[in-house]
Amino acid sequence: MTNPEYYDFFIAHCYDQGRRWPYKPSQHKLYVINKNNIHKPMALDLPLPSCSEPNRFSVVGSCNGLLCLAYLGSLKRKRQHRIYLWNPVTRQHKDVCMRKQNLQHRVSLGFGFDDASRDYKTVSVLTDRFDFVSRVSVYSLGQDCWNRIDHAEMKARVLQQCAVIAKGLFYWLMEEKSDPRRFGLVWFNVQTEELGTTSLPDGISCPSVFELKGSVAISTGYIINHEIGIWKQDDDHGWIKIHAIKNSGITGFYGCLNTGEFVGGTYYAIALCDPANKVIKYSNNLPRGILRAYNYSASLVKLN
Numbered sequence: 001m002t003n004p005e006y007y008d009f010f011i012a013h014c015y016d017q018g019r020r021w022p023y024k025p026s027q028h029k030l031y032v033i034n035k036n037n038i039h040k041p042m043a044l045d046l047p048l049p050s051c052s053e054p055n056r057f058s059v060v061g062s063c064n065g066l067l068c069l070a071y072l073g074s075l076k077r078k079r080q081h082r083i084y085l086w087n088p089v090t091r092q093h094k095d096v097c098m099r100k101q102n103l104q105h106r107v108s109l110g111f112g113f114d115d116a117s118r119d120y121k122t123v124s125v126l127t128d129r130f131d132f133v134s135r136v137s138v139y140s141l142g143q144d145c146w147n148r149i150d151h152a153e154m155k156a157r158v159l160q161q162c163a164v165i166a167k168g169l170f171y172w173l174m175e176e177k178s179d180p181r182r183f184g185l186v187w188f189n190v191q192t193e194e195l196g197t198t199s200l201p202d203g204i205s206c207p208s209v210f211e212l213k214g215s216v217a218i219s220t221g222y223i224i225n226h227e228i229g230i231w232k233q234d235d236d237h238g239w240i241k242i243h244a245i246k247n248s249g250i251t252g253f254y255g256c257l258n259t260g261e262f263v264g265g266t267y268y269a270i271a272l273c274d275p276a277n278k279v280i281k282y283s284n285n286l287p288r289g290i291l292r293a294y295n296y297s298a299s300l301v302k303l304n
Helices: none
Strands: 009-016 028-036 038-045 057-063 067-069 083-086 092-097 107-116 119-127 133-140 145-155 164-166 168-176 181-189 194-199 208-212 215-219 227-233 237-247 252-256 262-264 270-274 281-282 290-295
Touching: 009 252, 028 252, 038 281, 057 290, 083 119, 092 194, 092 262, 107 168, 119 181, 145 194, 164 215, 168 208, 208 252, 215 252, 227 252
Parallel strands: 057 107, 252 290
Antiparallel strands: 009 028, 009 290, 028 038, 057 067, 067 083, 083 092, 107 119, 119 133, 133 145, 164 168, 168 181, 181 194, 208 215, 215 227, 227 237, 252 262, 262 270, 270 281
């Protein structure tokens, strides 16, 4: 991408399913898509080193034209996790070395802009796979260093790899300790350095977490009554069901745009759903597998 005049776009993290025999791994790719013309996606060339396995990266987040990518390390190959901050317009990227990790830990990440310090922050939550203790560290782009938050520690089965940010809080999906069939949210406040949890409504199955017009929201799975429900957290930290989408063919949502439209998928296509106006647009010009969608506004923000 060389033209900075991009707006009304989102980025989709997709994968081409590999062959089982002879074995070929799935290829993960990023596409920039204009929400007003979802039939012409544009592939991005990732700034990952050639040694990286194409199916082991994830998008941590998108903020002010910057993307945060994570290369997931491998215990088998003895490769540590790495983070890359990247501006697709300027093609500038920064390799952020994470603190030395135990690869037995589950890594959950988040990326956003801290208004108080006027700085871009990357949050890392390392969860022990055995005792489920989660510990938080924060990387500052301005200071170019990691800071471990010693008092931000709790027992939580954090499931979500990349955070959703709403009202200054980073949210990750978790399993309730008392009942793994129940879900909740772990949240971290980057300004106060507080770590806490929030419960989800009873009976929620297969939830996905989003930011919806400034608030945290969840969508339920397609399992019950061929319906996807969308819930939004209110100002009193309760939950309100705001939409129920039935018989659309959409099997799940992967992101929510600033306009309130949801990016979802069917078994054969990507779908852009406007539940408020009951409009759904479909396109089969992307690989069938979509993992996540992110708001994107091009910018010339520098990384140094």
